[in-house]
Structures are given as structure tokens and as C-alpha cells.
Amino acid sequence: MSSLPTARQIVVVAVFTALLSWGLQALTRTAYIEVFGRLGFIGLALLMAYAAAGGLRPRWLGPAPARLAAVVLAAPFAVLATAVATQGGHVATYLDQPSNRASHVFMMVLAIVIGVPFALLAMRGERKVRERADRAQAALDKERLERELLDARLRILHAQIEPHFLFNTLANVEALVAAGSPNAAPVLRHLIAYLRAAMPRLHDADATLQTELQLVRSYLELMQLRMPDRLQFTVTEPARAAKLRFPPMALLTLVENAVRHGIDPAVAGGRIDVGGRTDVGGVVLWVEDTGVGMAETAGPGTGLSNLRSRLKASYGAGARVELHETAPHGVRVELHFQPGGIE
Amino acid sequence: MTPVTALIADDEPLLRERLRAHLARLWPGLRLVGDARNGEEALESFEVHRPDIVFLDIRMPGLDGIAAARAIARRAHIVFVTAYDQYAVQAFEQGAVDYLVKPVDASRLADTVGRLQRQVAAPVRAGAHPDPQLDALLDRLAGRLGGRIQPQPEWLQWIKASSGTSLRLIPVEQVRFLRADDKYTRVVWEEGEAIIRKGIRELAEQLDPARFVQTHRAVIVNLGCVEKVVRGLNETADLYVRGCGEVLPVSRSYLHHFRQM
Numbered sequence: 125m126s127s128l129p130t131a132r133q134i135v136v137v138a139v140f141t142a143l144l145s146w147g148l149q150a151l152t153r154t155a156y157i158e159v160f161g162r163l164g165f166i167g168l169a170l171l172m173a174y175a176a177a178g179g180l181r182p183r184w185l186g187p188a189p190a191r192l193a194a195v196v197l198a199a200p201f202a203v204l205a206t207a208v209a210t211q212g213g214h215v216a217t218y219l220d221q222p223s224n225r226a227s228h229v230f231m232m233v234l235a236i237v238i239g240v241p242f243a244l245l246a247m248r249g250e251r252k253v254r255e256r257a258d259r260a261q262a263a264l265d266k267e268r269l270e271r272e273l274l275d276a277r278l279r280i281l282h283a284q285i286e287p288h289f290l291f292n293t294l295a296n297v298e299a300l301v302a303a304g305s306p307n308a309a310p311v312l313r314h315l316i317a318y319l320r321a322a323m324p325r326l327h328d329a330d331a332t333l334q335t336e337l338q339l340v341r342s343y344l345e346l347m348q349l350r351m352p353d354r355l356q357f358t359v360t361e362p363a364r365a366a367k368l369r370f371p372p373m374a375l376l377t378l379v380e381n382a383v384r385h386g387i388d389p390a391v392a393g394g395r396i397d398v399g400g401r402t403d404v405g406g407v408v409l410w411v412e413d414t415g416v417g418m419a420e421t422a423g424p425g426t427g428l429s430n431l432r433s434r435l436k437a438s439y440g441a442g443a444r445v446e447l448h449e450t451a452p453h454g455v456r457v458e459l460h461f462q463p464g465g466i467e
Numbered sequence: 468m469t470p471v472t473a474l475i476a477d478d479e480p481l482l483r484e485r486l487r488a489h490l491a492r493l494w495p496g497l498r499l500v501g502d503a504r505n506g507e508e509a510l511e512s513f514e515v516h517r518p519d520i521v522f523l524d525i526r527m528p529g530l531d532g533i534a535a536a537r538a539i540a541r542r543a544h545i546v547f548v549t550a551y552d553q554y555a556v557q558a559f560e561q562g563a564v565d566y567l568v569k570p571v572d573a574s575r576l577a578d579t580v581g582r583l584q585r586q587v588a589a590p591v592r593a594g595a596h597p598d599p600q601l602d603a604l605l606d607r608l609a610g611r612l613g614g615r616i617q618p619q620p621e622w623l624q625w626i627k628a629s630s631g632t633s634l635r636l637i638p639v640e641q642v643r644f645l646r647a648d649d650k651y652t653r654v655v656w657e658e659g660e661a662i663i664r665k666g667i668r669e670l671a672e673q674l675d676p677a678r679f680v681q682t683h684r685a686v687i688v689n690l691g692c693v694e695k696v697v698r699g700l701n702e703t704a705d706l707y708v709r710g711c712g713e714v715l716p717v718s719r720s721y722l723h724h725f726r727q728m
Contacts, residue, residue, distance in 0.1 A: 288550050290551070292482075351478060447636035448635055
């Protein structure tokens with residue numbers, strides 16, 4: 125909304141006043157140029173008032189009433205100004221004559237009667253332009269969301285098991301086997317469960333919260349084997365949520381982050397708690413660690429925004445990822461969503 | 468002749484044990500004088516025992532293996548141990564430093580042991596002389612791993628705002644604008660609003676200027692959330708924020724950011 129009229133508005137006013145002047149000059153038998161001069165001036169003055177009201181936007185009046193009021197208020201002044209322009213200093217004597225006064229009042233009424241519908245039409249036009257822009261924006265947003273989801277899915281497909289994690293874990297398994305430890309078999313089972321779940325796949329329709337929590341538990345068991353003195357963990361399944369459909373790797377991403385950025389850099393290690401609750405407000409799942417916490421300049425990484433778009437794709441736009449800093453140090457990530465979302 | 472001594476530094480106990488068992492079999496004469504769970508413990512143990520050989524895991528909490536190697540410098544033979552780091556391995560191959568890849572392969576370790584035995588037996592040790600070749604290698608390693616091990620301080624990525632008993636971490640890409648409000652600053656982001664203590668001036672210095680721009684003494688806006696800027700009187704303007712219907716002031720001294728808009 126600018127405070128100046130558009131070129132299109134000026135052309136419309138000029139053409140309309142030109143036509144109207146032609147009709148009036150036939151009626152009043154005045155010179156065309158004089159009638160058009162007055163009407164054109166009044167029309168342009170009202171248009172300026174309309175546009176200026178749009179630009180000023182007083183706080184105590186809505187934009188539409190403000191513009192109509194500007195047109196109605198400007199009309200008498202514009203008409204008076206044309207009288208002054210044509211009569212010069214003799215305005216008072218000119219207006220003393222009843223016939224002149226009548227035509228003056230007629231002009232005012234005409235200005236208002238024509239100006240107000242024009243203002244309404246102009247506002248309708250502007251609203252349509254705005255709506256069209258909004259629709260284009262909405263389409264753009266939708267397209268962006270779809271593209272993000274596609275990206276997220278592609279990244280999941282490309283998600284690789286981190287070689288550093290794999291070889292370190294294998295080194296631990298080898299050590300257990302070489303030492304003849306009874307732990308070797310259960311650890312291998314955890315590794316197999318983790319690898320099976322972490323393999324790239326196209327369809328995740330049968331993934332549930334229960335399978336996700338099993339994956340998380342396998343991963344944490346492996347990590348605890350590697351750093352028994354530095355990692356403690358709990359995984360608690362929320363009530364009535366086992367069969368909930370859940371985008372695979374979503375919780376695991378958070379747990380891997382908690383290990384990599386929270387526990388790994390902490391010399392004393394820490395604990396990770398994975399849990400959740402379901403109530404009327406929906407489902408909340410969380411991953412909380414007592415690691416080193418997060419610097420305000422820590423790179424956000426693609427993992428979290430990826431997770432955010434997958435969560436929204438699974439449960440609708442209301443789904444969200446919340447990060448909290450916990451005392452004395454550590455990070456708590458919460459996933460909030462309504463299980464009855466889209467899909 | 469005093470026995471050759473060695474120190475093992477790895478944050479994973481099973482892997483320390485495994486390497487210890489391998490060495491006991493391949494080099495029965497080697498005396499292992501200490502275990503370390505991180506770089507700092509490795510340095511402490513090194514100063515106490517002064518071993519001839521140090522096996523250093525690269526990724527350890529606190530002080531990592533590269534920093535520990537720098538501190539030990541030429542006072543011991545260093546063997547790096549790593550699970551998987553193609554960059555590190557490349558760097559080792561260019562330099563003269565020995566390295567092992569986990570899980571440790573016994574025949575590969577036997578080669579390393581043979582090499583170490585010859586080096587330890589050599590009469591003259593370089594002592595505390597600086598070794599430019601080693602320094603260059605460690606610099607290269609630190610540079611390659613630096614992105615992961617020592618993140619550079621950069622622009623603000625998270626805004627901490629108290630919510631209830633905890634501190635909420637708001638990713639800056641979700642922030643629409645920040646506006647000073649008396650003593651506090653109001654943060655408006657995709658999922659709500661919060662009040663923080665940090666002032667606008669401080670925030671303006673810490674936020675990425677490619678993403679955030681100050682429009683007024685009291686206002687910073689995310690450029691991605693600008694719907695439009697409407698010029699007003701007196702070289703000022705109104706800035707419409709996308710998605711929340713808020714209108715922010717743009718004052719004369721900041722208007723140049725929007726000249727082209």
C-alpha cells in the first residue's frame with residue numbers, strides 16, 4: 125500500500141472524468157475544457173486523498189473506512205478549490221447567487237456519489253491483487269514443504285552408518301570374541317538389530333514407535349559397551365503408544381546427537397534418558413542427556429531440520445521439535461505431535 | 468638394560484585391553500606402564516612414567532590424541548590408533564608417523580612392533596629437538612579433523628530463552644524478528660514468543676548479517692521473513708513480517724538495507 129496512486133488508477137479517473145464532462149457540458153452548456161478542468165481536478169484530488177489515506181493508516185480507523193472518509197472529506201474541499209480557481213477573489217460573491225450555490229452543492233454531491241463507489245471498486249481490486257499474491261505465496265510454501273520432505277526422504281535413503289561408529293563397535297565385538305566373553309553374542313545381536321534398522325529403505329509404513337525404541341535401545345547398548353564407565357541410559361516406553369506409527373530413525377537421530385555432541389566430548393560422560401507420555405494434548409517423546417550441553421554457536425546441522433520436516437509430514441503442521449537446555453548441563457529434545465495426523 | 472616401556476591411551480576399555488593382549492603376545496619384553504582414558508590422563512601418565520612408546524587413540528574426550536601428541540612431541544615414539552578416518556590415514560601415509568586401524572590386525576601390529584623395536588634400539592634419540600616434519604603432520608591432521616573436533620566460534624545459531632523451569636533453545640532460522648522492549652528483548656519465532664535478556668546491540672553483532680538485519684535501534688528482522696517494505700514519510704519505512712501480521716519500523720539510518728526492495 126503506497127501513499128501515491130498507481131498509473132492505472134490515474135488513467136481510469138482521467139478517462140471517466142473526460143466522459144462525464146462530455147455529458148455535463150451538453151447539459152449545462154458550458155465550455156468542455158472548463159467542465160473537464162474542474163471534474164478532472166476533483167477526480168484527481170479524491171484519488172490522491174484515497175491513496176494518501178491508504179499510505180497513512182491511522183491506528184484508530186481501519187484501512188477501508190479511512191479511505192472512504194478521506195474521499196468524503198476531500199470532496200467539498202476539492203469542489204471549493206475549483207470554485208476558487210475559476211472565480212479568483214470573487215468566490216464569495218459568486219457563491220452568493222442561489223443558482224451558483226446550487227450547482228456548487230450539486231458538484232459536491234456528485235463528487236461524493238461517484239467517488240465513494242469508485243473507492244469501493246478500487247479497494248476490491250486491491251484486495252483481489254492481494255489475494256492472488258497470498259495464493260501464490262501459499263502455493264510456494266506448499267511446494268517448498270513438499271520439496272523439503274522429498275529431500276528429507278532422500279537423505280534418509282542416503283543415510284549411512286557412520287564408519288567410525290561401525291568399526292569401533294566391530295573392534296569391541298572382536299575384543300569380546302577374542303576374550304571368550306559371554307557378552308559377545310548379545311552384543312552381536314544388538315549390532316545386527318541396529319544395522320537392520322539403519323539400512324536405507326524406501327517404505328517405512330510398518331515402522332512403529334516400539335520398533336524405533338528397540339533400535340534406540342540397541343544403539344545405546346552398543347555405546348554403553350564401548351564406554352561402560354561414561355554412559356548410563358534408560359529407555360522408557362510411553363503407555364499406549366507401542367503400536368503408534370512413527371517415522372523410522374527420528375528418535376535415533378536425537379540419541380546419536382546426544383551421544384556425539386553431549387556425552388562423547390564430556391570427560392566424565394553422562395546419562396541419556398529416552399521416554400515419552402501420551403495424553404489428551406497428544407504425544408510427547410523426549411531424549412535428555414547430561415552431557416556438555418550446546419554452545420549458542422553450535423551448527424544446527426541438517427539432522428534437526430530434516431527431523432522437523434519428517435515429523436510435520438507424518439503428523440501435520442502442528443508437529444514440532446523443541447530443544448531445552450537442562451541444569452546443570454545437557455540438552456533435552458522433545459517431539460510434540462498428534463498421533464492422528466495426516467497419512 | 469632397562470625394559471622398553473609403553474603407554475596406551477583409548478577411551479574404550481575393551482579396546483585398551485585388546486591392544487594390551489596383542490602386545491603381550493607379540494612383544495613379551497614390552498612393559499606397559501599405564502592406561503589412559505583421555506588425552507589429559509595420557510599426558511599425566513606420560514610425565515610420571517616417561518614411556519618410550521605411546522599408543523594414542525585420535526578421538527578422545529577432552530584433549531584428543533593429536534593435541535596429546537603435540538604435547539609429547541619427540542619425547543616418545545607415537546603410534547596413532549584410529550577406527551576410521553580416511554583423512555587421518557591419508558595424512559599418516561604422507562608423514563612418517565606410525566598408525567594402526569581398529570579393529571587392530573595382528574600381522575599389521577607385528578610390523579609396527581618390529582619397526583618400533585628397531586627405532587628404540589637405535590643409539591641416538593632426537594631428544595627434545597623440534598621436528599618440523601612431525602609438527603607439519605600434526606598441523607595437517609588438526610586442520611583436517613578440526614571441523615569436527617574443534618568447532619570454530621561462528622554466528623549465533625541458537626537463542627536461549629527461559630520457558631518455565633528450563634531454557635528453550637530456539638534455532639535462529641525459525642526466528643522472525645527481535646524487538647527491544649524496555650530492559651528485555653522480545654523474540655518472535657515460528658512457534659511463539661519469548662523474552663530474553665540479551666540486548667539488540669549484542670544480538671546484532673552475533674547474528675549472521677547475511678540472514679538478519681537491523682532496521683531500527685530496537686529491531687532486528689530475519690530477511691527471510693520480510694513480506695514487504697513500504698516507504699513512509701521522512702526517509703522511514705514500515706516493514707511487514709510474513710506469517711504474523713506484525714509491522715516493524717525501519718528508521719532512516721537503516722533504510723539503505725532496503726533501497727533495492
